[in-house]
Amino acid sequence: MDDAAFKKLFSDSRMIGLLIRRHVPEWADRIDYRTLEPLPTELIDEHLRRRYPDMIWRVRTTDGSTDLILLLEFQGRPERHMALRTTIYSCLAAQSLIQRDKALGRGDRELAVVALVLHHGDRRWNAATRLSDLFRDSAPDTYRAVGRLLPDAQATDPLDLPQIVIGLSGVRTAGQMRAALKVLLPLVEAFGDEDFDRFMARSVKAMLRSKGFSSQQLEEAMTMSTVVTEFQRSLDDIRQEGQVAVLVQQILRKFGQETAEEVQRSILESPGRDRIALVAAAILDCDTREQFLERVRERGM
Template identity: 30%
Template sequence: MAHTHDSGYKLLFSNPAFIRDLLLGFVPHEWVRQLDFATLEPLNGHYVSEDMRQRHEDMVWRVRLRGDWLHIYLLLEFQSTPDRFMVLRLLSYIGLFWQQLEKQGQLTDDKRLPPVLPLVLYNGEQEWPYPTELAALCHPPPKDLRSFQPQDYLLIDESRYEEEQLAGQRNLVATLMRLEHARDVQRLQAIIEELLTWLRLDDQTALRRNLAQWIVRLIRRRVPRGEVPELTDLLEVNTMLARRDIDWGAKWKQQGREEGREEGQAALLLRQLSKRFGPLPEWAVQRVARAGGQRIGQWAEAIFDAQDLEELLGTADDGA
């Protein structure tokens, strides 16, 4: 249920090799080939609004395109349910980002705001069903106002890529997707062996370590807790999966069944909450999505005694 590997995912995308492969492999525009990846660098993704009430920790990179800076605003979306108003969120985030650049004097040579590519990488199992254009969420404006409407963002939905599309690519992001979608231990091990064949350089040591730690977190989501040790080397992970004295396949299937039960419980609870309290705010959906089976059961028992969502689930900002 809970995406305990989120921090590891963000760590991977803090590596320029992942950003490069994300752009080259999944942004279907010819100008990507003109990017000077030698200039690719991360920026501080911490932006605070004027009243200090909002704070965003999304990932921002910049890279030279024909001599000018292009900023990549990357939002890693780990929600189990897609957000219909994602484009509105991104519009707010990028506005804060531009505001910060203006305050710091980081404008183009002609004193304008630099271009930004809003990019959402979504890794939920449910396919993203919503449009990426803000206009699709708004009441149609009069014809004379249409040209003044904000635009859209670029969505990369992992669920839309099949193994056949991703296999054979020497691309870190494609490989990451394949690892996440691996349905059995044998396929997972085969992908790890592919990584071992082309991540051999000394300057890739940190990348191999980060990948190993992320894969360990992934495996821990697939097998019962306490079964997987802390490993920081891809070869060690591969060796662990090759052990003949442990039936990783059986453990993988067992955990899959348990996760399936929890997902069913969560879906049922969300339906009950909607009937009890009406349309659910996003924070409530995410709280249920990230909860374990025991907590979901407790909420299901208390649903008819609670006066409102806040009493049942806690408040949107209490960090529970």
């Protein structure tokens, strides 16, 4: 008998009810059989590939708290990786239902999945029924969550790099980024691989661009050390530009626009912390435009 004939025989909810009562006894007394309904069997994965389990049924518990998906596969002979196939189908069916049903998506109702393989062949079924029997050295139905390092953790080993990188997603300010790169650099260098160093430099530059931190010098940096240096330099430049802007506004208010423009040009031609400090002191010490210009000019402005 082919699958089409079996699908016909199991297309009635009463037949499905009999299956559940005998072969899924843990749910038999909990579900409302009147809510049994078939679901579409076309499932689409994340790569838009279509998967077609033989039959999918849905039923709700009597208290309305849980939806049970019953997946049916008709099989004429044992198949070694059937546990993998039914797991894929079960996950796709659950994903599809969660996407369509907002209550399930919000967690207002629970979702359970049971897969039955209806074996109609002559050979005894001897294939694994659990993924754990196929993957004895791992558990593909579980995962391990890897997050950022705890705030008080000390990153001292290259093995900490993945978690440091994950933590970069939470960086919001230039100060936070400077601190993160200060931790990241010695770990990359301790790894001792020049090609990996260049890879990290490219990746960190891309991440900096995505967060709005970029400059021509930074783009030209090829190693992590240079990236960190140029990032710090760009912050210093930005800070100095901000300081100059504040000074120019103060000069404008106290000594007029012409003086402000002259001093601004002089600072921009030869920027530096010492010159900025000199101008700031002159603004405070001098009372007239002439005194101010004489002071800054004789000091090399």
